[in-house]
Amino acid sequence: MADLSTVFTGIRFENPFLLASAPPTESDANILRAYEAGWGGVVTKTIGLHPVANVRGPKTKFLRVDNGGSRLSMAKRPDSTLMASWNWELISDKPLDWWIPRLEAVKKAFPDRVLVASIMAGSGSDKELENWQVLTRAVQDAGVDAVELNFSCPHMDRVDMGSNIGKDKVLCSISTQAVKEVARIPVWVKLTPASADISEEAGATFLGGADAISSSNTFPSLPLVDPSTAEFEVNVNGFVASGGMGGPAILPLSLAKMAQLTQSFPDREFSGVGGIASFDQALSYFMLGCGTVQVATAAMLDHAIGPNVIRALTDGMTAFLERNAERGWTSLEDFRGLLRERIVSHSQIARPDASDYRGGYEEESEGYATEPLTV
Numbered sequence: 173m174a175d176l177s178t179v180f181t182g183i184r185f186e187n188p189f190l191l192a193s194a195p196p197t198e199s200d201a202n203i204l205r206a207y208e209a210g211w212g213g214v215v216t217k218t219i220g221l222h223p224v225a226n227v228r229g230p231k232t233k234f235l236r237v238d239n240g241g242s243r244l245s246m247a248k249r250p251d252s253t254l255m256a257s258w259n260w261e262l263i264s265d266k267p268l269d270w271w272i273p274r275l276e277a278v279k280k281a282f283p284d285r286v287l288v289a290s291i292m293a294g295s296g297s298d299k300e301l302e303n304w305q306v307l308t309r310a311v312q313d314a315g316v317d318a319v320e321l322n323f324s325c326p327h328m329d330r331v332d333m334g335s336n337i338g339k340d341k342v343l344c345s346i347s348t349q350a351v352k353e354v355a356r357i358p359v360w361v362k363l364t365p366a367s368a369d370i371s372e373e374a375g376a377t378f379l380g381g382a383d384a385i386s387s388s389n390t391f392p393s394l395p396l397v398d399p400s401t402a403e404f405e406v407n408v409n410g411f412v413a414s415g416g417m418g419g420p421a422i423l424p425l426s427l428a429k430m431a432q433l434t435q436s437f438p439d440r441e442f443s444g445v446g447g448i449a450s451f452d453q454a455l456s457y458f459m460l461g462c463g464t465v466q467v468a469t470a471a472m473l474d475h476a477i478g479p480n481v482i483r484a485l486t487d488g489m490t491a492f493l494e495r496n497a498e499r500g501w502t503s504l505e506d507f508r509g510l511l512r513e514r515i516v517s518h519s520q521i522a523r524p525d526a527s528d529y530r531g532g533y534e535e536e537s538e539g540y541a542t543e544p545l546t547v
Contacts, residue, residue, distance in 0.1 A: 174493035175503040176212075176486060180463040181358035181383045181441055183317050185286055187212035188504055189454070189485045192445055192466035193290035193320065193362070195232055196477050198264060200274035204281060209479035210486060213286030215466060218263035218322045219271050219311065220292045221303050228408050231261035232472065233395070234419070244396060246405045256422065257469040258395055258406070260327050260415035263292055268307065272314045279315035287315070288360065292322040295343045296332035301350040312357050321351060323377070324364040324389035326416045335364035335389070341376040348380030360443065362386040365422075365429045371436035384441040386466065387433060388426040390416025419469035423447025427456055431515045434461035438512065449481060451488025461509035 176187040190213040191197050191206050198217040206214050236252040237244050244255065264271070271289075279287055289311035294300035308319055323344060328334030337343045344361070351359050361377040363370055365388035374385050392414045395406040404412045426446030433442055444457030449470035457465050467485075471478030493501055501507050 173502065174490045174497075176489055178463060178504045180443070181318060181360065183286055183358065185212040185464065186284070187486055187489070188458075188464040189213075189482060190215055190286070190288070190443070190464055190466045191471055191477065192468040193217055193322070194468035194472070195259070195261060196468065196471050198266075200278055202477050203278050203287070206477040206482075207278075207282045207285045209477055210482045211285075211478075213288060213317075213464070215288040215290050215320050216264075216271070216275070218290040218292045218325065219266075219268060219307060220263050221268060221307065222294075223267075224262050224265040226262050226265055227260060227413075230406060232257060232259040233406055234258070234469075234473065235396075235417075235421070245398070246395060254420060254469075254473070256417050256419040257390075257472065258393060258415050258417050259390070260406075260413055262327065263322070263325065268310055272310055275311060275314040275316055286317045288318045288320050289314075289316040290320045290322050290362070292325065292333060293347075294330060294332040295337050295347045296330075300332065301347065304347060304350045305354045308351050308354050312355065316357065318358040318360055318383075319351065319355065320360040320362050320386060321348065321382075322362055323347070323373075324362045326364065326366060326390055326392045327414055335366055335392075338362075338364035338373055339367045341372055344373050344376040345380040348377045348382050352381035358383040360384040360386055362389055362445075364389055365426065366392050369432070370429050371432045374433050374437060374440075378437065378440060384443060384463075385433060386443040386445055388422065388429050388446045390418040391422055391425065393417035418446060420447050420449070423453055423456075427460065430457060430460050430462065431512070434509065434512050435515060438509070448485075450484050451492060454485060454489070455492065458504060458508050459511040460515075461512045463504070463508065 178185050178188045191211050193215040197214055203214050233246040235246055235256040237255050239251045291307040293303035323338035325334030359382055361382045363373055395404050398405050430444055442462045443464045444462035445466040448454050448465055448467045454465045470481045474480050
């Protein structure tokens with residue numbers, strides 16, 4: 173029988189699929205709806221202590237490409253396919269005092285479902301490091317099962333917050349250590365993909381005591397210019413700031429980051445994020461060694477919390493295990509990490525014999541001309 177349950181950082185999950193920290197998890201109402209839909213866990217929108225005021229106007233948009241055409245635009249239109257999400261929303265604008273009773277109520281309603289609190293503070297002073305501890309104590313006392321440290325938000329102006337921590341090994345280590353000093357629950361760290369070598373920051377967070385790493389958060393990006401107006405498609409008074417790109421477009425990029433992590437630390441635990449809409453995409457993360465995966469963009473486009481998405485994920489995993497039952501695969505642990513060692517350096521990929529080499533292309537291969545161009 174297919175068993176979708178899993179244990180990750182010592183916590184039992186009904187299934188390995190979580191709603192990621194994002195707009196879908198910004199309220200207790202959405203979190204409760206997510207559990208009712210069947211998600212194995214939820215990571216809250218990031219909670220902080222500093223006052224937050226989000227930008228005016230749209231905070232999340234979706235980049236689409238015309239079917240059979242080349243137009244890329246955030247304009248919603250028929251005959252187009254989702255390529256990516258884009259947002260410049262900051263962390264939760266609700267204060268800690270707003271969140272605490274709601275976290276308690278969520279755990280009371282669903283005591284057996286996993287609730288992870290995403291938290292963020294600064295790292296530029298002892299006071300800021302104490303803020304990490306204040307947040308950790310508060311949410312764990314409210315009953316959450318784990319905390320996820322946001323070292324990855326791509327649009328924080330402060331040099332000691334968000335992805336600016338995640339690109340600094342020292343800040344990664346000391347911030348994690350500050351949390352571990354007071355944490356009685358597992359500590360996950362969400363790292364930014366916008367670093368030269370993500371495994372270096374990962375090593376620093378593990379040195380600080382992290383129990384797991386989540387990757388990737390969104391990639392820094394800008395909206396496109398609308399040729400009809402010569403303005404950015406998303407702007408406020410004509411101005412735009414860097415936002416985060418997620419969704420299908422970042423799946424291969426996030427997998428490359430995850431491969432770096434799981435190969436560098438094969439005995440550690442990882443949660444895969446980026447571009448997941450069905451079990452096919454989740455499988456790629458599992459095969460690299462992830463113990464859970466997290467979803468945002470696909471859920472946002474499916475009633476905000478993804479009831480059809482989670483159904484497709486669990487049905488897909490069940491069908492996959494049933495198809496592979498003859499291999500003895502009955503749960504995630506039976507195939508997790510099986511392809512991790514297949515990622516090798518370029519020099520280890522086989523080269524053809526000289527007689528079989530065609531100057532870098534294959535006959536009748538897509539993207540290569542078979543006949544000379546005539547003008």
